[in-house]
Amino acid sequence: MQKVVLDFTVVSNLALNESNHLLRMRAEESLLAVAPGQFVNVEIPGSSEVFLRRPFSVFDADPERGELSLLVKVLGRGSRTLCGVQPGQKVSVVYPLGRGYTLPGSEERVLAVGGGSGVAPLLFLARRAGLPPGRMQVILGARSAGDHIPTEAYSRYATLSCTTEDGSLGTRGMVTDHPLFDRLEEFSRVYTCGPLPMMKAVAARATAAGRFCEVSLENLMACGFGVCLCCIEPTVHGNLCVCTEGPVFNINDLKW
Amino acid sequence: MQKVVLDFTVVSNLALNESNHLLRMRAEESLLAVAPGQFVNVEIPGSSEVFLRRPFSVFDADPERGELSLLVKVLGRGSRTLCGVQPGQKVSVVYPLGRGYTLPGSEERVLAVGGGSGVAPLLFLARRAGLPPGRMQVILGARSAGDHIPTEAYSRYATLSCTTEDGSLGTRGMVTDHPLFDRLEEFSRVYTCGPLPMMKAVAARATAAGRFCEVSLENLMACGFGVCLCCIEPTVHGNLCVCTEGPVFNINDLKW
Amino acid sequence: MVNLAVDIKGLHLKNPVMTASGCSGFGTELADFYDPSLLGALLLKGITPRHRDGNPYPRMAETASGMLNAVGLQNKGVDYFIGEIYPRIKDYDTALIVNVNGSTVEEYVEVTEKIAGLDRIAAMELNISCPNVKEGGMAFGVSCPGAAAVTREVRKAYPKTLIVKLSPNVTDITEIARAVEAEGADAVSLVNTFLGMAIDAEHRRPRLSTVTGGLSGPAIKPIALRMVWQVYQAVRIPVIGLGGIMDATDAVEFLLAGASALQVGTALFKDPFAPLKITAGIQNYLEKHHFSSVRELTGKLQM
């Protein structure tokens, strides 16, 4: 798969809530194809403390117009600096990286479950899957209403529901407390991305229900394109690189 | 001498010519006293490649209003980044550092000779010396007219003349080719700051004419306040720290 | 046109910039970005006699101007390399160099003998300096007898260019360099990573599964440069310099300190094009400073 290092110009940087920013950027040229679940490796501009690039899932891409969007959650130094970029600033991006989600067939019913910044690839998936909203259900979990990001724009692509730990929005509890989890047999596929404990809980339920389930891992990475072997995940096929063999894995391949 | 580490806010950043910027900054509080020839040690904001602070002479200071100005010439990575700061950005400054020029008595006639960023402390000296312009002569040297910075504002404090190597402004040649150097006996003091070869040439002429002469050194510094002993200059009193015993030295003390 | 070619005891390089082992996979990953034939040489990922899983996750920690890794020589073994990988890379039009590892002298020799049979492998780099494996690895590289013993046996089994990769985790690296030179090494490459450690203060845990790992990147450059300079003065065989080379200026510094060729490791993670940019930058430097060949720069530090 051809990959490139490309300079993007930040078009806008929108704070979605206390800790999540939507970064839109544009390149001078059209982009290579990018699929939901694939990621990019971003150089943190002008930061004194961040040495390596930082991987982020593609939240949206319009290859023809050269546009790329990322949903960045402030976690540490790199993401904090990145969330401070100003429109006009240049950002160097290595892409497209990794293998994305297996897209569902047009007749399938699909459940996507996300938490935290794991929302990004799932909403991109919803958009690209091209299913009628009724056949793509998305559950997004967060601690509290204020941690949720606005997702109205995606109601065209999926039926969205929320859970919050404090009950301030949607169903109270964890994502797996959502009533849809009692009807897993209605779905042919389950996709998930988010914090590890959440993904493990979702995967356990999907496995129990015998459902196809893909998860997206966020292992620590140095290179992002398969040369350093730092990002490995133990699988039934041995240690595999998350950056090239993943980040999306079928749970049957994982040793969870 | 009391010293502090203080955050300033950049008020303006003016490109004076291709390689020199005038940075004006303001602190929330009034400043400690700063004298001509003293310097500050500036943290380069948000730079990935610059580890230590960078020393710059005070170009102007209004302690009561909390204002400090620096004249920064782009030389390497640190100065380049500093010259890119935007109004509103914070800059951490350690000050006041070093010993400045010995101020002239009010009846003296003074010659100040500067080149490159060495202009900064001399114009501050002109301002603070409080002599009628006729008694303070300033010669500024540069390669070409375009390398000179605008100094009109200082004609209130001194009589200004220029030299350029290509003759495009003022006297053609080096600063020491200026006719005033044939009349050194008219001056009781000679001050100089700028590139080493220039200062050495000026000092040689002043010594030959038996004139009091102070030079300002720009030795490489790590700490700027006397603890690292990196900035030493061999003097008749042994190795002295330029950051605490200088940067201004009487040439009689140097081993030039 | 300046001459960028370098010869290292029979190993011909079209330019002095190689990748570093373990940082460029088997070349196929870089091929997604550009044609690996543009490289001075391709240093392949460390190979052992048999499959190794490597160390558990996490294997990586970022540090100030550098990173720690604890990969631990994950690879599928020399036979898999010969059967599956070699055929896919053998036509790259650049020097291919295998990085050879083992837990015992016998294991090193075992890999060597198999590699010696591969036409298109131009040279071998003997890794006696991996800090991330329990047995072998750095244990050989930190003592003169150890380093000498591996080199001696491998030398017997390998007729082509033999490079020995030195560990910086020693009191006097020149002793080790002389010891391997005496046993017939054609060149030395230095440095491998420094043994380091990172801690997650919040959780009071080591950041690496193995607690310690190998430090690479610009942080180590000043020490690596010093070692290259020392070894250059201590031996007659060519020195290949590496450790924190990020740009052409870094590269020129290593050449001036005495390196005949260079390797680029961690820089690849930030920018896969780094070796090509560095080669172009060296060429600019040579032109600007009126050198006709990169060979003239080696050891040209004015003292």
Add this chain to the structure above:
Amino acid sequence: MVNLAVDIKGLHLKNPVMTASGCSGFGTELADFYDPSLLGALLLKGITPRHRDGNPYPRMAETASGMLNAVGLQNKGVDYFIGEIYPRIKDYDTALIVNVNGSTVEEYVEVTEKIAGLDRIAAMELNISCPNVKEGGMAFGVSCPGAAAVTREVRKAYPKTLIVKLSPNVTDITEIARAVEAEGADAVSLVNTFLGMAIDAEHRRPRLSTVTGGLSGPAIKPIALRMVWQVYQAVRIPVIGLGGIMDATDAVEFLLAGASALQVGTALFKDPFAPLKITAGIQNYLEKHHFSSVRELTGKLQM
């Protein structure tokens, strides 16, 4: 209120954060910023028997996340210290520690005997690890017999707390630590600087007058941390950790790795207030994580 006090074999520290020798002058320079009595201890600039000019300019080169220095123990000698400096600093209400240097064992003992007579000096740090002097210095610190010999003789001449400062430029730092422990050192401090080098590519000249110098700052932190952790497991005497500590998180990492106290060197150049900020940050950490004393953190790394 958490307890920040630390005792190192008779040396009482009100908090675990000392300055590092050669980075805080004689305390008078820091006094321009704040009262040095706030420090856990003040490590004084290295002292030799007689006046030393140090090395020629340039003595400093910035590197990635660090710097090289080649000061070379410039100081006016022990008698000048006793006559002129000691009287000006003896009333700082913090532990004063003299950093002792020499070219021969006799010279170390000569300085020691004179320092032993000073009431207000709480402890001595034996510097057998300075990479910037031709004789003595690091030469003692990189071999067990050398390190043992100096420690043995100095120990005889010094009744108060004796800290030996170790060089990181060795294959196995635990051996040296054990050697000085066996000779009666009360504590070890580590690390001193790494021998490094910087080159001005444009002018093809070394950046330091001495060609090589000592590397300090965050660049070396991962290696220093690893060495503290290794030495902590190898000896019973307290370990004082340093090398690239810039903030409280770094400091906590060294404590977790096994340090009983810390030194802050290069960070002072960027921010003279660094030791005070670090002390405050350690206090916050202890409160947040429900520790009642900083002593509980030492070696508390969960494996």
